[in-house]
Structures are given as structure tokens and as C-alpha cells.
Amino acid sequence: MTTDVTDTGLGTIRVGILGGGFMARVHRTAARDAGGEFRAVATGSLAGGRQAADELGAVRAEADAAALLAADDIDVVHICTPNATHAGLALRALDAGKHVICEKPLATNAADARELARVAGSLGCVTAVPFVYRYHPMVREARARVALGGIGELLTLDCSYLQDWMLLSTDDDWRVRSASGGASRAFADIGSHLCDLIEFVTGQRIRSLSARTRRVFAERAGRAVDTEDIVAILVETESGALGTLLVSQMAAGRKNALTLELHGTRQTLRFEQERPEELWIGMREESRLLLRDPSTASPDSARLQRVPSGHAMGYQDAFNGFIADVYAAIGGATPDGLPTFEDGVRSAVLTEAVLASAAADGRWTEVAA
CATH class of the missing domain: 3.40.50.720 (NAD(P)-binding Rossmann-like Domain)
Incomplete structure (x- = not known):
């Protein structure tokens, strides 16, 4: 009970x-x-x-x-x-x-x-499961615009998640060994966030993928490493949109650079986690930089905006929004977009597909539903 x-x-x-x-x-x-x-x-x-x-x-x-x-x-x-x-x-x-x-x-x-x-x-x-980048208000704004058809038909994706905290051979962490971190490191650690965000914003699942991985150092701090540092992935979504994903924990100068760029037949949307107050909107005739503003945002974006425009919100604010939704659900509410254990299952399925493709020299691999 x-x-x-x-x-x-x-x-x-x-x-x-x-x-x-x-x-x-x-x-x-x-x-x-x-x-x-x-x-x-x-x-x-x-x-x-x-x-x-x-x-x-x-x-x-x-x-x-x-x-x-x-x-x-x-x-x-x-x-x-x-x-x-x-x-x-x-x-x-x-x-x-x-x-x-x-x-x-x-x-x-x-x-x-x-x-x-x-x-x-x-x-x-x-x-x-804390897929908290869903809780940046400008991510919700992008999702709402996609759902309303603002970008048109999704054609391609150009996405990445780059960090540099494992750049040196002396950089070490429990995550680099599969006994404590699991068979995947870079993808399971940060690529999972990227794929969750892609599927959440577009409303489409990744149907198939081709992946290559690279382990740069066989040892870190004198101890053997058996997980990947870098992953490059080609993806195809349910609608046939094609995309490139680069995941690396060895990109010098990049601290937490999650970038989502969606190309549609009408517009392009670009969100950068290191610039969370902005959403870039590209069109053939002009481009715009949309700044977070609860007075003009979509309802789902506005509900996550706790401070007026011009007062920066960031990672902890996103996490706070996530936990607030979890606790609301415990109280009987049904908040939209709450990432549950089912989303954790999806991440595990994608991780296994990436590893299977990489083990087969990048063979295109269907992702289980």
C-alpha cells in the first residue's frame, strides 16, 4: 500500500x-x-x-x-x-x-x-526521473510552437550536448567504469537528456539510429576505463526527419552546452541550455531572438516562470519546477510533461540501441517502442 x-x-x-x-x-x-x-x-x-x-x-x-x-x-x-x-x-x-x-x-x-x-x-x-531540461520555460515555449504547427513539417535536427570535465587523462570519476556507472557513460549521462528533450519538444520518437562511440583514454588517473567519452549519432524520427547528434565530455571550453535545433518547412527553433532565457526563431525572410516573458508566453511556459522577464532563471529553477510538479502529482494533480519511470525506460532503451549500433560499426538500428 x-x-x-x-x-x-x-x-x-x-x-x-x-x-x-x-x-x-x-x-x-x-x-x-x-x-x-x-x-x-x-x-x-x-x-x-x-x-x-x-x-x-x-x-x-x-x-x-x-x-x-x-x-x-x-x-x-x-x-x-x-x-x-x-x-x-x-x-x-x-x-x-x-x-x-x-x-x-x-x-x-x-x-x-x-x-x-x-x-x-x-x-x-x-x-x-529528473529530465529537468523539460522545465526551462523556453523549452516549453518551443514545444508549444511545434505542437501548434509553427515550424511546419519537421525536416532535420542538429543537436548536441558538450562538456569538458573529462578532457584530461587525469580527470576521473566513478562514472567512467561500468561496474558503478553502467555500460554507457557519455550517452547515458548526458545524451539521454538530449534525446529526451528532442522527443519531448518534437512530439516524435526516434525510430532508428546509427551510432559511433570513441574512448579517448584507456586509463584515467592510472585506472582502466571501459566507457565512452564521445558519441556521434544519426537519427530518424517517426515522421522521417533526419538528425545529427554529437555528445562529448571532452569538448574544451564547453561546460554544459546542450543545444537543440529543429528545422521545419516554415521555421527553425534553436534552444541553448547555457542561454536558457532565449529561443532563436529562424525564417527565410528574417530571424528573431525571443526572450523569456511570462506576459507573452504560451500557458505551459508561463506557469514555470516564477520571476518577471529580465530576472534570469536557470538550472536550479528548472529543477525546482520539476520537483514542484512531482509533489503536486503526489497530492493528486496531473502536471503536463512530468517525466516518469516510463521516460526512464525510454532512456534505457535508447542507450541500448546506441551501444548495439556502435558495437556493429554504426549499423542502422531500430529503436524499440
């Missing part, structure tokens, strides 16, 4: 977080912004949990994940731990009757992701 969050005795959603790193801090901030009460945190050790509780401001530290999941004063669990632990922890949280927000990837294989979605559906739990 799922937890009844409308009868907590506190009148608010009570939050537990697994993990104490950067993403835990982002989740904590968003949870508080949404009115949640941060009850407990657990990390790999009690000492680590106590440190995280002090740093993040939790009411208490639990000894381990099992203790946090067993707690009767927690309604929703945020999973912010290494990738390989996600599926197991999410299943245990669901079995404990908790609502679950699980960092991506939901699971390191599609079969486990599908099982999680099935269990969540059978229990009636609210589940979510």
Missing part, C-alpha cells in the same frame, strides 16, 4: 534523500522550494550520513538505506546514488510504499527499468 501523503500529520510532504553529493544538494534545494520537509539522509556510511545531514540540513542521518526506507515519517525518497545502485534502491523504496524520484539512468539496462515501471504502476506510486 502506498503512503497517504495527504495525512502525514505535518501537512507537508516528508522527504528522504539517499546520497550526499552534488545532486543531493540540488534535490534538497528543490524539495524545500516545493514545501517539502527534509527528514532524513543516508549515504554509504553513518559517518558520511551525519556529515551530509549537517551540510544539507536534514533533521537526522540514518545508518543506511534500509533504515531510511523503513522510516514511517518519509513519503518520498530521492535517489542520488551511483548509477548501478538505482534499480535496486528504487525497487526497495517502492516495496516500502514510498513515492520515488530516481536520478537517471533509472537502471543500467532496459529490462530492469521496465520492471521498475511495472511495479510502480501496480502500486500506484508517483515516480519520476
Whole structure:
């Protein structure tokens, strides 16, 4: 039986977080912004949990994940731990009757992701995966314009997600090894966001793809690496639109450069995550730079705009909007565009298609529905 969050005795959603790193801090901030009460945190050790509780401001530290999941004063669990632990922890949280927000990837294989979605559906739990770039207001503006036919028929896509935090051989992280991060690194880590955004904005799924991957360094910081640094992908959507996707964590100077450019028969739309207040609109006769403004935005874009135009919104604001929608769903609402475990399944399916194509020297691969 799922937890009844409308009868907590506190009148608010009570939050537990697994993990104490950067993403835990982002989740904590968003949870508080949404009115949640941060009850407990657990990390790999009690000492680590106590440190995280002090740093993040939790009411208490639990000894381990099992203790946090067993707690009767927690309604929703945020999973912010290494990738390989996600599926197991999410299943245990669901079995404990908790609502679950699980960092991506939901699971390191599609079969486990599908099982999680099935269990969540059978229990009636609210589940979510933070594909938070959906929550930039100008992304919602682009989506609304595509849905209304403003760009015409989609012809091509030119998209990329570029970072430089793994540029040097001395750059190392738990994500580079499949035992902790899963079989894919660059695509599963950031390419998944890019593909989610493509499908969300266009309303079309990627039907087939051809992928090539590259691992630049066999070792990082003296330890073997078995995941990719760079992925180049050709895609075809359901309508026959063709696209190029470049995903790299070794693009010098690029910190978090997610770019979505859609070419239609009437217009081109371009969104850049590092310039989230803007949407570039290209036409044959002129081009325009549309700036975020709630007074002129589409309704779905306007609802996410918490401050007037000219007051910059960014990544944390997008994350705050995502968590607010999750908590609204726990309260019984049905917010549009909320990324659920089903979207986590889709990401896992795409990841496996990319890896399969790359293993076959870029052979065109159909993406399972």
C-alpha cells in the first residue's frame, strides 16, 4: 500500500534523500522550494550520513538505506546514488510504499527499468526521473510552437550536448567504469537528456539510429576505463526527419552546452541550455531572438516562470519546477510533461540501441517502442 501523503500529520510532504553529493544538494534545494520537509539522509556510511545531514540540513542521518526506507515519517525518497545502485534502491523504496524520484539512468539496462515501471504502476506510486531540461520555460515555449504547427513539417535536427570535465587523462570519476556507472557513460549521462528533450519538444520518437562511440583514454588517473567519452549519432524520427547528434565530455571550453535545433518547412527553433532565457526563431525572410516573458508566453511556459522577464532563471529553477510538479502529482494533480519511470525506460532503451549500433560499426538500428 502506498503512503497517504495527504495525512502525514505535518501537512507537508516528508522527504528522504539517499546520497550526499552534488545532486543531493540540488534535490534538497528543490524539495524545500516545493514545501517539502527534509527528514532524513543516508549515504554509504553513518559517518558520511551525519556529515551530509549537517551540510544539507536534514533533521537526522540514518545508518543506511534500509533504515531510511523503513522510516514511517518519509513519503518520498530521492535517489542520488551511483548509477548501478538505482534499480535496486528504487525497487526497495517502492516495496516500502514510498513515492520515488530516481536520478537517471533509472537502471543500467532496459529490462530492469521496465520492471521498475511495472511495479510502480501496480502500486500506484508517483515516480519520476529528473529530465529537468523539460522545465526551462523556453523549452516549453518551443514545444508549444511545434505542437501548434509553427515550424511546419519537421525536416532535420542538429543537436548536441558538450562538456569538458573529462578532457584530461587525469580527470576521473566513478562514472567512467561500468561496474558503478553502467555500460554507457557519455550517452547515458548526458545524451539521454538530449534525446529526451528532442522527443519531448518534437512530439516524435526516434525510430532508428546509427551510432559511433570513441574512448579517448584507456586509463584515467592510472585506472582502466571501459566507457565512452564521445558519441556521434544519426537519427530518424517517426515522421522521417533526419538528425545529427554529437555528445562529448571532452569538448574544451564547453561546460554544459546542450543545444537543440529543429528545422521545419516554415521555421527553425534553436534552444541553448547555457542561454536558457532565449529561443532563436529562424525564417527565410528574417530571424528573431525571443526572450523569456511570462506576459507573452504560451500557458505551459508561463506557469514555470516564477520571476518577471529580465530576472534570469536557470538550472536550479528548472529543477525546482520539476520537483514542484512531482509533489503536486503526489497530492493528486496531473502536471503536463512530468517525466516518469516510463521516460526512464525510454532512456534505457535508447542507450541500448546506441551501444548495439556502435558495437556493429554504426549499423542502422531500430529503436524499440
